[in-house]
Amino acid sequence: MKRLSDIRFSVLDLATIVRGGNAADAFARSAKLAQTAERLGYTRFWLAEHHNLDGIASAATSVLIGHVAAQTKTIRVGSGGVMLPNHAPLIIAEQFGTLASLFPGRIDLGLGRAPGTDGQTARALRRHLVGQEQEFADEVAELRGYLAPTRAGQHVRAIPGEGLDIPVWLLGSGSYGAQLAGQLGLPFAFASHFAPDYLLRGIELYRQTFRPSAQLAEPYVMMGVNVLAAPTDEEADYLATSLKRRWLRMIRDQRGPIDPPVETMDGLWNELEAAQVNARLAASAIGSPETVARQLQKLLDQTQVDEMIVVTDTFDFEHRLRSYELLAGLVRAR
Numbered sequence: 001m002k003r004l005s006d007i008r009f010s011v012l013d014l015a016t017i018v019r020g021g022n023a024a025d026a027f028a029r030s031a032k033l034a035q036t037a038e039r040l041g042y043t044r045f046w047l048a049e050h051h052n053l054d055g056i057a058s059a060a061t062s063v064l065i066g067h068v069a070a071q072t073k074t075i076r077v078g079s080g081g082v083m084l085p086n087h088a089p090l091i092i093a094e095q096f097g098t099l100a101s102l103f104p105g106r107i108d109l110g111l112g113r114a115p116g117t118d119g120q121t122a123r124a125l126r127r128h129l130v131g132q133e134q135e136f137a138d139e140v141a142e143l144r145g146y147l148a149p150t151r152a153g154q155h156v157r158a159i160p161g162e163g164l165d166i167p168v169w170l171l172g173s174g175s176y177g178a179q180l181a182g183q184l185g186l187p188f189a190f191a192s193h194f195a196p197d198y199l200l201r202g203i204e205l206y207r208q209t210f211r212p213s214a215q216l217a218e219p220y221v222m223m224g225v226n227v228l229a230a231p232t233d234e235e236a237d238y239l240a241t242s243l244k245r246r247w248l249r250m251i252r253d254q255r256g257p258i259d260p261p262v263e264t265m266d267g268l269w270n271e272l273e274a275a276q277v278n279a280r281l282a283a284s285a286i287g288s289p290e291t292v293a294r295q296l297q298k299l300l301d302q303t304q305v306d307e308m309i310v311v312t313d314t315f316d317f318e319h320r321l322r323s324y325e326l327l328a329g330l331v332r333a334r
Helices: 023-040 061-068 089-102 119-124 133-145 175-183 199-209 233-239 243-253 269-278 289-303 317-332
Strands: 008-013 044-047 078-083 106-112 168-172 188-190 219-230 285-287 309-312
Touching: 008 023, 008 188, 023 044, 023 061, 023 133, 044 061, 044 106, 044 119, 044 168, 061 078, 089 119, 089 133, 119 219, 133 175, 168 175, 168 219, 175 188, 175 199, 188 199, 199 219, 199 289, 219 233, 219 289, 233 243, 233 285, 233 289, 269 317, 285 289, 289 309, 289 317
Parallel strands: 008 044, 008 309, 044 078, 078 106, 106 168, 168 188, 188 219, 219 285, 219 309
Antiparallel strands: none
16 A cells, blocks of 8 residues: 555645735735745646636646746656646647646646536637547547647648657546547546545546556646644644635635634535535645644545645645645654
8 A cells, every 4th residue: 555655746736815915915925835835845737727716727737737847857847737628729739838838747637528617608718619529539539630640631730749759648527538648648637626526537448548658658647635734733724714715605606705614613604505516625624734734634545546636725825835844754653
């Protein structure tokens, strides 16, 4: 059985806007968080594509990746993910080819097929609202073709992009993404930090269907985990109410920046809403370092993943940095 010290840990960032802040503040925090993650030994720093979400500033994901990569030196920086159906594959090949040329050996390209937004915004993105699964597979193949070495007779090329060694990941929260990643021999990242229900079955399907490829000889699984570490369980639970308030608003189809923590959620949600929020956050580790270590080890025992990518959202940025520092310390200690 694996221990926490046997696997890699990485950071997933949404460029969160806090109540009273703005996007510029969020971008500065993203860069500082990436620098901290690099110093602490985290493997990669990923940014997620979302649109029309008040409180999340990572819409122009490729641009923000460049901003973060320029202010770090060694940590891998990438997308977790780019929602490929929102874009022409050639454009993404060119964007990530540019990033990989500027920051060689440091760029990851994680791909998902969700819109990353609501239906009305998806239409504004000129996205097909009812895309077929095969369409996504075709788009992934087209994109990978642009990143491959130029072929004889190829008229459309990604310049820059062609022939660059950019690791491609598939992201998902269900069976389709898991099976496609396995069939293509690509690493798979499961979005269990917000959709944990299908985690174990998804990982099983990925490993069952995996076929070795030029990129990957054996299955490689990453899972998303919400982590909030603090000196005590009580403080961590208090700080985590900001995250719970955000999810409560999302369940109610409301949006907005992340709010300060509160002493209790009683009176803010009803029994059904509490159950829905807690279900969304099932893949979480919240508490003192000892509690977080125990909860993460339980998740690792269940999944045997190769990597955990950690999401930590707090109202106070210093509490966020402290959480990642505490997590890095407890991993080294085990």
